[in-house]
Amino acid sequence: xxxxxxxxxxxxIESEICxxxxxxxxxxxxxxxxxxxxxxxxxxxPASPPRPADADAGWDARVYALNHTAHNLLxxxxxxxxxxxxxxxxxxxxxxxxxxxxxxGLAFDAYGARAGTLAWILEDRNLNQALDAALRFAQNVxxxxxRAIGLVRDADSATVTLDDGAxxxxxxxxxxxxxxxxxxxxxxxxxDYRSYAQRAVVANFACEKPHHGAAYQxxxxxxxxxxxxxxxxxxVSLVWSAPEQLADTLRAGSAQQIAERxxxxxxxxxxxxxxxxxELVRDFPLRLxxxxxMTSPRVALIGDAAHVVHPLAGHGMNLGFADVAxxxxxxxxxxxxxGVGDARVLARYERARKEDVLLMxxxxxxxxxxxxxxxxxLRAVRNLGxxxxxxxxxxxxxxxxxxxxx
Numbered sequence: 001x002x003x004x005x006x007x008x009x010x011x012x013i014e015s016e017i018c019x020x021x022x023x024x025x026x027x028x029x030x031x032x033x034x035x036x037x038x039x040x041x042x043x044x045x046p047a048s049p050p051r052p053a054d055a056d057a058g059w060d061a062r063v064y065a066l067n068h069t070a071h072n073l074l075x076x077x078x079x080x081x082x083x084x085x086x087x088x089x090x091x092x093x094x095x096x097x098x099x100x101x102x103x104x105g106l107a108f109d110a111y112g113a114r115a116g117t118l119a120w121i122l123e124d125r126n127l128n129q130a131l132d133a134a135l136r137f138a139q140n141v142x143x144x145x146x147r148a149i150g151l152v153r154d155a156d157s158a159t160v161t162l163d164d165g166a167x168x169x170x171x172x173x174x175x176x177x178x179x180x181x182x183x184x185x186x187x188x189x190x191x192d193y194r195s196y197a198q199r200a201v202v203a204n205f206a207c208e209k210p211h212h213g214a215a216y217q218x219x220x221x222x223x224x225x226x227x228x229x230x231x232x233x234x235x236v237s238l239v240w241s242a243p244e245q246l247a248d249t250l251r252a253g254s255a256q257q258i259a260e261r262x263x264x265x266x267x268x269x270x271x272x273x274x275x276x277x278x279e280l281v282r283d284f285p286l287r288l289x290x291x292x293x294m295t296s297p298r299v300a301l302i303g304d305a306a307h308v309v310h311p312l313a314g315h316g317m318n319l320g321f322a323d324v325a326x327x328x329x330x331x332x333x334x335x336x337x338x339g340v341g342d343a344r345v346l347a348r349y350e351r352a353r354k355e356d357v358l359l360m361x362x363x364x365x366x367x368x369x370x371x372x373x374x375x376x377x378l379r380a381v382r383n384l385g386x387x388x389x390x391x392x393x394x395x396x397x398x399x400x401x402x403x404x405x406x
Contacts, residue, residue, distance in 0.1 A: 013168045015039040021176030025303035025320040027131040032328045034140040041142045059204045060123035061282040063237045065314035070321035082130040089230045090117040092213035151186040158298040172341040181305035187296035196286040199247035201240040203281040208271025218265045294350045298341040310364040326352045
């Protein structure tokens with residue numbers, strides 16, 4: 001059984017790979033690379049105080065829409081079967097609405113995409129509990145906690161120094177430590193940053209009518225982008241990408257008031273919405289972050305450390321899982337004489353991810369910009385575009401196939 005190790009008790013930890021981070025992407029990378037036969041040290045921050053008991057009840061405010069790339073990766077690592085599937089909802093259809101009196105529309109369904117399902121909605125807690133259980137019994141993984149304060153790299157290795165003096169020595173350091181990545185900062189990788197002046201307001205609701213596995217999205221113009229994602233049973237999860245002033249209003253009110261505002265969009269399809277946990281409304285800022293590189297000598301970035309996109313397509317987490325899958329593939333296929341931190345090996349990883357990441361950045365950023373402009377001629381053009389795309393089955397199928405990660 002794999003047991004956490006105190007860095008103070010073990011002054012130097014040596015492994016082939018050191019992964020910095022404690023989210024789902026970091027844990028998946030640790031598990032996948034270890035199962036590929038590499039020795040891994042997973043470094044997380046010092047343990048946080050336990051959350052209040054009521055925060056663990058009900059449904060998580062933060063949910064993910066995982067595509068087939070993520071599903072296949074988690075299945076290959078034996079994590080998918082360990083999820084609580086009573087809390088996982090398949091997405092069988094996606095219905096997108098434009099804005100204004102002559103709103104356009106676009107609909108996808110699993111049948112048209114020639115797939116069993118388009119995506120799966122699951123909670124952050126469900127995913128992390130399954131990953132934690134797998135890591136406890138994983139071979140080749142050392143889990144440790146501490147605050148990293150230094151990164152030194154040379155021709156042969158990289159060394160991460162912790163604030164208590166402990167060191168982790170590895171051939172490759174993987175930065176999976178989020179949008180404000182410490183690892184990325186140690187590498188002096190440039191960053192393009194832009195705030196969308198929006199916050200994602202998230203909450204969960206029971207719906208009067210069955211959702212039939214459909215995810216709904218409304219591009220509203222002045223009020224941002226509203227998405228309602230299916231949860232098991234007659235329940236949905238809200239992600240409202242709201243302009244700052246509206247986000248302040250939503251957060252200042254109650255969950256019931258949010259439900260009442262949603263009625264203008266959702267009542268026809270879902271009926272009345274009732275907050276599942278009135279106290280559990282969260283928000284987080286939306287921004288575009290484009291690091292100038294995904295690698296540096298003996299360093300690879302994955303997940304939000306490597307890219308942050310607008311959540312309107314729900315693919316931020318999926319990009320991270322695709323990073324993990326590609327890094328595993330590149331490291332497994334490297335020549336015997338090349339180490340895990342070899343410059344050519346890391347260059348292959350960066351090249352392999354460049355197109356997919358750039359396409360998602362351009363798509364999400366372009367759509368966010370397009371639909372935030374409240375000008376009638378532009379509104380008419382974008383609604384026409386939605387209607388036209390909906391009538392082009394070949395193009396629509398290619399679009400949804402890419403989004404599904406197939």
